[in-house]
Amino acid sequence: MARGPTLDLVPGVLAGETRAIARLLTRAESGDDEGQPALEAIFRHAGRAHVVGITGVPGSGKSTLVAKIALQMRRTNRRVGVVAIDPSSPFSGGAILGDRIRMGEICGDPGVFVRSMATRGALGGLARGTLDAVDILDAAGYELVIIETVGVGQDEVDVARAAHTTVVVSTPGLGDDIQAIKAGILEIADIHVVAKSDRPDADRTIADLKAMLAIGPLSRRSGLSGEWQPPVLPTSGVSGEGILALCEAIDAHRAALDASGAIASRRTEINERRLLLAGEEILRGAFVRQRCGHVAGLLAELDARTIGPHTAARRLLLQLQTETNA
């Protein structure tokens, strides 16, 4: 019944109208089925933006960095959309001690649209809503769309799976345990940033990263083996050092993807993941709808340990067929 009003937002989004964009983003975030036809229409119009994922350990100054990148990219007259899903980000609802005004510099610029996603994926990783939000900003004409997420655990891999160019932000002096985590994210980074480069111990972090890159795999994700060596770039939110070089590296990476044709395979990878995520969402929807019916019976059997999860899931999927056919 609410299909009309939601679909009505599509022309406004395509025309870049802020209010329509904001309203459809809210629908995307809520994840309800009613927004689906509009998001489907938006998807067909998206695909032009350069999607940049920015991830890094908590406290690495990602939000400041994103603001600086947006400012710099505006100088080349590009419109910049930001989807922030860092729970410690001043954009999103999670920060309780953080500085909510770091983004002040870019507020009020109509060429920059910042949206925080309060919700993470209910059952793991980036929410589907994040990817829909990227589509919306893309279809609305934002040439550069930045996804900002906190990078420990699964999210950093997920953001790389959603982006054309992935920037991994490190910071000096966070200790060996945190540095060790980076071992797992070396291969997802197309560009490494060492933020807070004004700190005295920044040089050591830069050297450590370069040493790890020398022994580790190159940027496997970009499909650019040999053609792209992930740079390690120092930046400072305080002095502004390195922001221009970072923006140039982002553009250079995109140019390399385009020149080699690797952009096509990266796009397919992203779509592959979206297809799977959408399938899982349909499955979860069926699960929720049948919680008092078929699912309740399966859970009773699991609680009694008379069947295992795999068998129960097979039965659930068979039930889903019946429902889909009905």
Next chain:
Amino acid sequence: MARGPTLDLVPGVLAGETRAIARLLTRAESGDDEGQPALEAIFRHAGRAHVVGITGVPGSGKSTLVAKIALQMRRTNRRVGVVAIDPSSPFSGGAILGDRIRMGEICGDPGVFVRSMATRGALGGLARGTLDAVDILDAAGYELVIIETVGVGQDEVDVARAAHTTVVVSTPGLGDDIQAIKAGILEIADIHVVAKSDRPDADRTIADLKAMLAIGPLSRRSGLSGEWQPPVLPTSGVSGEGILALCEAIDAHRAALDASGAIASRRTEINERRLLLAGEEILRGAFVRQRCGHVAGLLAELDARTIGPHTAARRLLLQLQTETNA
């Protein structure tokens, strides 16, 4: 064809034989279909262990804490199993700068079984293999099974979803950004630990946590509203301070779950999640099998943006029906 050998491991696991346990854990970790019948059999025999999730920000000293807990619990003659999925853990493969020998004290004790899971969930959060590993240790007679994971992002929520008792480890002086993340995990903690309590700034972290708990929700996950106030316990891996109190709190939480009957609803919640994870795994399996067939066609349409992910996923599920029926 390999069903026989894998199923053959089940009696050995149930008898607590280390070699059979280790071999079946490897099958669980690989996640292949051949291990499924054995894991299904194991599931039916599991359900007795007290499953404790331990999560916290990187660098919070979780691994040291887990070793100390295991040592302490051994004094009450309980067998302790540990499944470590922290990429910075000395157990698992991720640590490149970490101290791999922190667990030395418990090595060689046959009443403690430590298993690192090198793989995380390929598509988000804790791997299904982690839950299977808990079953295996449970069915093998380990009365206490600890899941250790790094706690930023989705994993901390996932570990709470898999455990009866969730311990969230904080540490002094990791900065406001990291502290802010805790806002999201207050409600998953049944017990808060402030590790490295010998540090001078530990008192402030303890006070901060208590202040947050005073305004925040109580332990929503435990189903024990009013009956269980999550304690904030200082511990020191160096001096051993607080380890006994922590073990007593873990036991007290379990006793409260049992006394109130909340343990039953928590078990059902865990099974609900396992059912859904198993369903998603079947979906992913179908996706991989059809990558060169039906899926390729859907991806071509997505790349051309002639259909959206939701429509494509519906078609994939219809295809899955056909396959399941065949």
